[in-house]
Amino acid sequence: MRDFIYNIPTKVYFGKDQLHHLGEELKRFGNKVLLTYGGGSIKKTGLYDKVVKEVRDANLILHEYSGIEPNPKLSSVAEGADLCKKLDIDVILAVGGGSVIDASKFMAAGRYYDGDYWDFHSKKVPVEKALPVVCVLTIAATGSEMDTTGVITNEATHEKKGRSAELLRPAVAFMDPQNTYSVSKYQTACGSADILSHIMESYFSHEKGMYMTDTAMVGLMKTVIKYAPIAYNDPENYEARANLMWASSWAINGFTRIDKGTNPWSCHPIEHELSAFYDITHGLGLAIVTPRWMKHVLSDETLDRFAEFGIEVWEIDYNLPKTEIAREAIHCLEDFFYKDLHLTSNLTDLGITDKYFEIMAERVSNYSGEPRYVEMSKQDVLDILNASL
Amino acid sequence: MRDFIYNIPTKVYFGKDQLHHLGEELKRFGNKVLLTYGGGSIKKTGLYDKVVKEVRDANLILHEYSGIEPNPKLSSVAEGADLCKKLDIDVILAVGGGSVIDASKFMAAGRYYDGDYWDFHSKKVPVEKALPVVCVLTIAATGSEMDTTGVITNEATHEKKGRSAELLRPAVAFMDPQNTYSVSKYQTACGSADILSHIMESYFSHEKGMYMTDTAMVGLMKTVIKYAPIAYNDPENYEARANLMWASSWAINGFTRIDKGTNPWSCHPIEHELSAFYDITHGLGLAIVTPRWMKHVLSDETLDRFAEFGIEVWEIDYNLPKTEIAREAIHCLEDFFYKDLHLTSNLTDLGITDKYFEIMAERVSNYSGEPRYVEMSKQDVLDILNASL
Numbered sequence: 001m002r003d004f005i006y007n008i009p010t011k012v013y014f015g016k017d018q019l020h021h022l023g024e025e026l027k028r029f030g031n032k033v034l035l036t037y038g039g040g041s042i043k044k045t046g047l048y049d050k051v052v053k054e055v056r057d058a059n060l061i062l063h064e065y066s067g068i069e070p071n072p073k074l075s076s077v078a079e080g081a082d083l084c085k086k087l088d089i090d091v092i093l094a095v096g097g098g099s100v101i102d103a104s105k106f107m108a109a110g111r112y113y114d115g116d117y118w119d120f121h122s123k124k125v126p127v128e129k130a131l132p133v134v135c136v137l138t139i140a141a142t143g144s145e146m147d148t149t150g151v152i153t154n155e156a157t158h159e160k161k162g163r164s165a166e167l168l169r170p171a172v173a174f175m176d177p178q179n180t181y182s183v184s185k186y187q188t189a190c191g192s193a194d195i196l197s198h199i200m201e202s203y204f205s206h207e208k209g210m211y212m213t214d215t216a217m218v219g220l221m222k223t224v225i226k227y228a229p230i231a232y233n234d235p236e237n238y239e240a241r242a243n244l245m246w247a248s249s250w251a252i253n254g255f256t257r258i259d260k261g262t263n264p265w266s267c268h269p270i271e272h273e274l275s276a277f278y279d280i281t282h283g284l285g286l287a288i289v290t291p292r293w294m295k296h297v298l299s300d301e302t303l304d305r306f307a308e309f310g311i312e313v314w315e316i317d318y319n320l321p322k323t324e325i326a327r328e329a330i331h332c333l334e335d336f337f338y339k340d341l342h343l344t345s346n347l348t349d350l351g352i353t354d355k356y357f358e359i360m361a362e363r364v365s366n367y368s369g370e371p372r373y374v375e376m377s378k379q380d381v382l383d384i385l386n387a388s389l
Numbered sequence: 390m391r392d393f394i395y396n397i398p399t400k401v402y403f404g405k406d407q408l409h410h411l412g413e414e415l416k417r418f419g420n421k422v423l424l425t426y427g428g429g430s431i432k433k434t435g436l437y438d439k440v441v442k443e444v445r446d447a448n449l450i451l452h453e454y455s456g457i458e459p460n461p462k463l464s465s466v467a468e469g470a471d472l473c474k475k476l477d478i479d480v481i482l483a484v485g486g487g488s489v490i491d492a493s494k495f496m497a498a499g500r501y502y503d504g505d506y507w508d509f510h511s512k513k514v515p516v517e518k519a520l521p522v523v524c525v526l527t528i529a530a531t532g533s534e535m536d537t538t539g540v541i542t543n544e545a546t547h548e549k550k551g552r553s554a555e556l557l558r559p560a561v562a563f564m565d566p567q568n569t570y571s572v573s574k575y576q577t578a579c580g581s582a583d584i585l586s587h588i589m590e591s592y593f594s595h596e597k598g599m600y601m602t603d604t605a606m607v608g609l610m611k612t613v614i615k616y617a618p619i620a621y622n623d624p625e626n627y628e629a630r631a632n633l634m635w636a637s638s639w640a641i642n643g644f645t646r647i648d649k650g651t652n653p654w655s656c657h658p659i660e661h662e663l664s665a666f667y668d669i670t671h672g673l674g675l676a677i678v679t680p681r682w683m684k685h686v687l688s689d690e691t692l693d694r695f696a697e698f699g700i701e702v703w704e705i706d707y708n709l710p711k712t713e714i715a716r717e718a719i720h721c722l723e724d725f726f727y728k729d730l731h732l733t734s735n736l737t738d739l740g741i742t743d744k745y746f747e748i749m750a751e752r753v754s755n756y757s758g759e760p761r762y763v764e765m766s767k768q769d770v771l772d773i774l775n776a777s778l
Contacts, residue, residue, distance in 0.1 A: 001404075001627070003403060005407075015390075212612040212632045215607070222604055226600065243601045246602075
């Protein structure tokens with residue numbers, strides 16, 4: 001068990017009637033606000049008007065940057081960061097999901113950086129200063145609203161990379177489960193797959209953390225498994241939307257993996273390659289890759305953990321042989337959880353071929369850092385990708 | 390499910406090799422430090438010397454207030470607060486357990502208050518300003534290191550009361566499980582009973598919160614049930630001490646009950662009366678009262694929750710009838726958990742009679758606030774107290 005520093009100061013306003021606190025929170029940081037959002041769905045739902053009203057009522061100066069795309073691009077980050085410099089912005093108000101918040105985080109850091117904005121993601125420079133980010137969340141998925149990471153796609157190099165820094169953690173997050181009622185069935189499914197993956201990536205770790213955080217992860221996984229199908233089938237079910245929303249934040253804000261060191265992940269890097277080349281939805285990519293990864297790494301060494309996963313999370317009878325429990329757990333994930341959410345089960349159906357697999361596998365395996373749960377050579381990654389076709 | 394604001398900014402340094410951060414953290418708040426502690430056990434263990442060295446190495450000015458007793462007294466709070474005024478202290482460094490930290494919180498608030506210091510606990514005045522408190526924890530029990538509450542005993546009136554305020558939450562907490570190796574078997578047992586009680590008080594609530602926080606509570610309860618006997622029998626077991634320490638903070642920092650409103654407790658108020666009159670150890674009092682309270686409130690209305698408690702926490706076969714599961718759960722708590730920790734099972738053995746039961750029951754039932762899980766009349770409290778003899 002490693003020493004750790006716990007420091008998650010994001011303030012969260014959770015629930016139906018909280019947006020009236022927005023003005024007072026923004027004011028703590030100054031009076032020039034850059035509102036960032038995506039393709040405009042917040043205008044259709046009416047959230048845009050509500051947010052703008054709060055900002056105006058607080059007598060703040062409002063600027064806007066819109067059009068942030070899913071898998072947000074470096075060029076958007078650059079435009080936003082340039083705008084922050086030009087307008088001398090005090091605080092960024094990100095209204096949207098993970099893409100909007102991720103992009104906003106690097107606009108916030110870019111505000112104080114004069115080099116190539118990709119330098120953050122290529123780890124050429126540290127994040128030493130950043131504007132505060134306040135967010136209004138509209139989808140339960142990436143957990144960006146309470147974590148330190150932003151994933152950006154460099155469209156020139158087909159690279160999709162995450163970068164983390166304490167300064168990037170949003171200062172305040174507004175989470176109203178009702179704002180996720182309009183999330184489509186497909187995006188609800190993909191978001192839920194993403195949340196579950198975040199927990200599984202930490203749960204399957206070579207590093208022994210605390211039993212206590214293990215129990216928290218089990219609880220979070222059970223929460224996603226219970227409520228994702230309910231939200232999928234009954235989009236305005238407040239209880240389901242609330243549980244998914246709060247679980248999305250806690251899946252990745254650091255609480256569950258803080259005692260496990262850097263704990264490098266396995267499925268996310270493979271999926272990042274897929275969506276960098278094909279722009280597929282992140283959660284869908286994870287739903288396709290994860291069961292293949294599990295089958296690939298299941299061995300005598302990992303059997304105990306997979307059996308625990310089966311017993312604790314999927315409530316499989318602990319009297320069965322461990323190998324059977326492990327296989328049944330993967331079967332539950334693949335053939336019940338993902339299937340019930342109608343997530344496509346292979347890459348072929350998405351029009352993806354093995355054309356770029358070599359370069360993807362090269363990139364994933366060309367990795368220096370602490371060991372993954374199970375080390376992956378280039379051939380291992382190729383095997384997982386080919387099994388995903 | 391209620392709206393809530395989540396805001397737990399306490400920064401935690403957890404582990405074996407963290408105390409070297411103490412100087413830098415104290416410095417954030419100023420240079421005049423009041424070190425508070427109890428009866429001097431920290432001198433025997435060597436922790437006092439380590440702490441003083443860090444403070445001195447950081448060139449801070451060190452003052453001391455020692456002798457804070459278990460069930461800390463208002464007179465100690467008053468002396469400490471007066472000292473903070475006189476010496477113009479910038480930050481309080483509380484080294485100890487719940488008693489030291491609780492007292493330090495109200496010294497911190499008292500620093501800025503010129504009336505009777507009991508006014509905070511009699512709710513005559515709000516806590517509007519307080520010095521920052523940095524703590525070095527030496528026992529896993531009350532969770533005071535990360536929560537907003539301090540319980541103080543007014544020795545003149547035999548009243549023991551808690552008061553909460555956001556400003557009282559410690560700014561920084563240092564938690565080294567090794568510092569709890571020297572905690573006696575008896576105090577380890579009482580501390581564990583206290584932690585478990587904090588979770589159960591929230592778990593048994595008339596208010597439906599989120600399933601997700603329910604799963605977190607189940608995990609925390611399982612953690613205490615698993616590791617309390619290990620720490621009891623093997624005091625230098627790091628894994629056990631670490632799990633109990635981290636669970637103690639999360640049992641009560643607000644995370645598990647944030648979505649349940651004020652959620653007033655049941656067993657703590659009864660125990661507070663007992664220890665106000667007899668100065669018994671808080672956790673021991675809880676271990677005696679809790680099973681009696683459970684038997685008293687078990688009814689058709691509460692059966693479902695007690696059955697969940699039995700199935701999820703005590704892993705009792707869900708095929709059994711609910712009433713059997715509920716009774717078996719109480720039996721597990723009383724005759725396995727508390728007994729394995731060798732906690733006295735009745736008040737008579739502690740020399741307590743029914744002498745003050747009338748006044749205790751009067752005080753507990755004379756309560757205005759949101760409804761308890763099950764309302765308790767004076768007669769209910771008397772029944773529970775008499776059953777505890």
